[in-house]
Amino acid sequence: xxxxxxxxxxxxxxxxxxxxxxxxxxxxxxxxxxxxxxxxxxxxxxxxxxxxxxxxxxxxxxxxxxxxxxxxxxxxxxxxxxxxxxxxxxxxxxxxxxxxxxxxxxxxxxxxxxxxxxxxxxxxxxxxxxxxxxxxxxxxxxxxxxxxxxxxxxxxxxxxxxxxxxxxxxxxxxxxxxxxxxxxxxxxxxxxxxxxxxxxxxxxxxxxxxxxxxxxxxxxxxxxxxxxxxxxxxxxxxxxxxxxxxxxxxxxxxxxxxxxxxxxxxxxxxxxxxxxxxxxxxxxxxxxxxxxxxxxxxx
Amino acid sequence: xxxxxxxxxxxxxxxxxxxxxxxxxxxxxxxxxxxxxxxxxxxxxxxxxxxxxxxxxxxxxxxxxxxxxxxxxxxxxxxxxxxxxxxxxxxxxxxxxxxxxxxxxxxxxxxxxxxxxxxxxxxxxxxxxxxxxxxxxxxxxxxxxxxxxxxxxxxxxxxxxxxxxxxxxxxxxx
Numbered sequence: 144x145x146x147x148x149x150x151x152x153x154x155x156x157x158x159x160x161x162x163x164x165x166x167x168x169x170x171x172x173x174x175x176x177x178x179x180x181x182x183x184x185x186x187x188x189x190x191x192x193x194x195x196x197x198x199x200x201x202x203x204x205x206x207x208x209x210x211x212x213x214x215x216x217x218x219x220x221x222x223x224x225x226x227x228x229x230x231x232x233x234x235x236x237x238x239x240x241x242x243x244x245x246x247x248x249x250x251x252x253x254x255x256x257x258x259x260x261x262x263x264x265x266x267x268x269x270x271x272x273x274x275x276x277x278x279x280x281x282x283x284x285x286x287x288x289x290x291x292x293x294x295x296x297x298x299x300x301x302x303x304x305x306x307x308x309x310x311x312x313x314x315x316x317x318x319x320x321x322x323x324x325x326x327x328x329x330x331x332x333x334x335x336x337x338x339x340x341x342x343x344x345x346x347x348x349x350x351x352x353x354x355x356x357x358x359x360x361x362x363x364x365x366x367x368x369x370x371x372x373x374x375x376x377x378x379x380x381x382x383x384x385x386x387x388x389x390x391x392x393x394x395x396x397x398x399x400x401x402x403x404x405x406x407x408x409x410x411x412x413x414x415x416x417x418x419x420x421x422x423x424x425x426x427x428x429x430x431x432x433x434x435x436x437x438x439x440x441x442x
Numbered sequence: 443x444x445x446x447x448x449x450x451x452x453x454x455x456x457x458x459x460x461x462x463x464x465x466x467x468x469x470x471x472x473x474x475x476x477x478x479x480x481x482x483x484x485x486x487x488x489x490x491x492x493x494x495x496x497x498x499x500x501x502x503x504x505x506x507x508x509x510x511x512x513x514x515x516x517x518x519x520x521x522x523x524x525x526x527x528x529x530x531x532x533x534x535x536x537x538x539x540x541x542x543x544x545x546x547x548x549x550x551x552x553x554x555x556x557x558x559x560x561x562x563x564x565x566x567x568x569x570x571x572x573x574x575x576x577x578x579x580x581x582x583x584x585x586x587x588x589x590x591x592x593x594x595x596x597x598x599x600x601x602x603x604x605x606x607x608x609x610x611x612x613x614x615x616x
Contacts, residue, residue, distance in 0.1 A: 156493040160526040163501045167522060170508075170515025171575060190509055197464050282470050284577040284586075287512040323512060330577065351582050 191289055191321040194278040202418075209418045216307040269384045271421040272296055274304075277321065281354035281414045286328040288312060290420060293320040303382040303423040309411035310334060310389050311420050313382060322422070327389075328354055328414055335380050336389055339373040341366055347374070347389055347408060354414050356393060359406040366404075368395055374408055381428045447488060455503065458483040463510040466600070475592035480507055481568055482601040484521060484528075485561055486548055489541050493529045500525035513576060520571035524564050535560055549605050561601065566594045 151158065202209075274296075278289040292298050294317045304311040304324050312326040325332050327349060334347040336359060345361045362368060372392040378385025393409040425431075462480035469477050484500055504518030511517065532547065535556065549557035569590040577586050 156497065156526070156529075159494055159497055160522065163497055163522040164519055167501070167504070167515040167519035171513075171519065172515075174514040187509065193464070194510075201468075282473055282476070283513075284573075284582070285513070289512075351577060352585060 188318055188320060191277055191291070191318070194289060195291065198277050205416060205418060208416055212307065213419070268425060268427050270424040270426060272298065272424065274298075274322075274420055274422055276417050276420060279326075279414070279417050281326075281328055284330050284351045286326040286354075286414075287315070288324040288326050288417065288420070290322050290324060290422070291320065292422060293317045293322050295319050297424065298322050298422050301382065302425075303384075304420050305383060305387050305423060306412055306417060306420045308388065308413065310376060310383055310387055311412060311414075311417065314422065324420075326414065327357065327410065327412070334383070334389065335377045336374050337377045338362065338366070338368060338392075339375050339386075341368070343368075344377055344379075345374075345406075355410055357390065357408045357410055359392070359408050360403065362404045362406060363402060364397055364404055368392060368404065368406065370395065381425050381431045383423060384425075447491075451483075451487070454483050454486070455499075459503070459506050462507060467510065471596060472592070474589045475596040476569075476589070477593065477596045477600055478507075478517075478565075478569065478572070479597060479600050479604070481521065481524070481565065481597070482604065484525060485564060485601070486546050486605075488544060488546050489532055490543070493526065496525040496528055497522050513572075516572055516575045519575060520568045523571060524568045527567070528564070531560065531564065549602055554602075557602070558598075562594065562598055565597050565601075566590065569593045569597070 272292055274290040274292040276288055277291050278287075280286045288304070288311065290304075298314060298317050300314050300317060302314045304314060310327055312324040312329070312332065314322050315325045316323045327334060327347065330349055330351045332349065336345050336347045337343065338345065338359075343362055343366045345359045347357050347359055349357045359374060370392050374389045374391065376383040376385060376387040376389060378387075388411045390408040390410040390412075392406060394407040396405040398405050458480045462478065466477045466479050480503060484496070484503060487496055487499065500521035501518050504516075504521035505514075507517045508514045532541075537552075537556065545551050547557070547560055552560070570587075573586045573590045573593075574580065580586075
């Protein structure tokens with residue numbers, strides 16, 4: 144017993160080293176895969192308020208840019224309101240235009256009494272909570288965005304986040320007043336995407352280098368895809384509204400002997416200048432999830 | 443480390459963490475060179491500080507920075523590692539005649555050449571751990587390696603410049 148204690152004492156710093164390193168690695172693994180209690184990241188109130196303070200200084204330098212963006216978005220929404228029909232597929236109100244058209248054709252002409260219910264539910268499927276970006280990084284392999292809305296504003300983990308220009312990411316952790324978002328610029332973040340022209344399903348994943356480019360995986364080589372093709376969200380997961388802009392194809396490299404293309408996407412969102420975003424609440428999410436869970440349970 | 447060091451080191455800790463998370467966090471050169479100036483606090487702990495104290499301080503410092511970087515555990519792991527390696531490294535670099543009592547391993551006290559040999563490998567190892575753990579593998583090896591190299595230069599320059607700007611009398615407790 145005495146020799147054991149002596150042994151432990153002699154190597155105490157090595158033991159402490161092993162314990163602290165294991166603890167750190169445990170934290171790293173946990174942080175990457177699970178939601179935490181939101182105390183130990185930038186959604187922490189103290190940390191986030193400190194960031195808000197520093198951000199409010201740098202904000203002044205971006206004011207002009209932000210104003211222009213908001214004005215442009217306003218103009219687009221105005222135009223939409225007046226014309227009453229989608230002038231641009233990438234806007235917040237007419238995401239479901241195809242479906243609505245189909246509904247209209249079927250129900251209005253054939254079953255006028257059915258229109259109101261289904262339509263109004265669809266139109267209200269997505270609610271948007273505007274939020275201000277408090278902190279944002281683009282240069283790391285795993286980037287996060289911190290926003291100034293949290294649990295008390297109805298934000299929950301796994302909600303989607305978009306900006307007027309496109310997809311931003313997915314809520315990771317929330318505290319009462321702040322939320323941390325896993326940015327699209329995160330090497331473990333996948334976004335289910337559609338090539339708009341051919342309706343081919345793929346998935347967007349960032350490659351960890353250029354904040355303006357992302358990769359598009361799983362597009363089989365028999366699909367015709369060209370530079371400039373628009374890539375939008377599929378909406379299958381219920382996180383983002385369908386048809387939200389992600390970007391355009393910047394380069395297509397057919398890999399030899401491979402079943403899939405190697406595609407670069409020019410992200411439509413300028414992550415360098417992210418200032419205001421919308422958190423997407425899918426009001427039909429529970430319905431979709433429970434329905435899909437029944438199917439998976441059956442298998 | 444006795445209580446004589448406690449107050450100045452506590453001030454150092456707070457100042458370096460604040461400097462890191464509020465100012466240096468936003469400094470990125472050419473999209474690849476980052477600066478983790480806070481490790482100056484760990485590098486400049488007194489030479490006779492016990493390894494256990496150093497590791498615990500490294501762990502605490504790392505976690506404090508991690509909270510602001512949303513990289514929970516990564517900086518802690520890197521700091522604990524360099525703090526564990528530190529005493530062996532300091533022992534290997536012992537100048538002829540040994541170290542004076544109560545000396546800090548700073549460029550002013552030990553000379554710039556000694557400091558380069560002491561600090562650059564420590565900073566480099568720390569940055570390699572930080573960047574490779576963050577990427578989660580060796581997938582982007584070349585790019586990540588360049589990032590670590592550029593960041594090492596950036597961090598080292600800032601750490602050294604701060605040491606020369608802040609005028610503390612030679613061999614002070616700071």
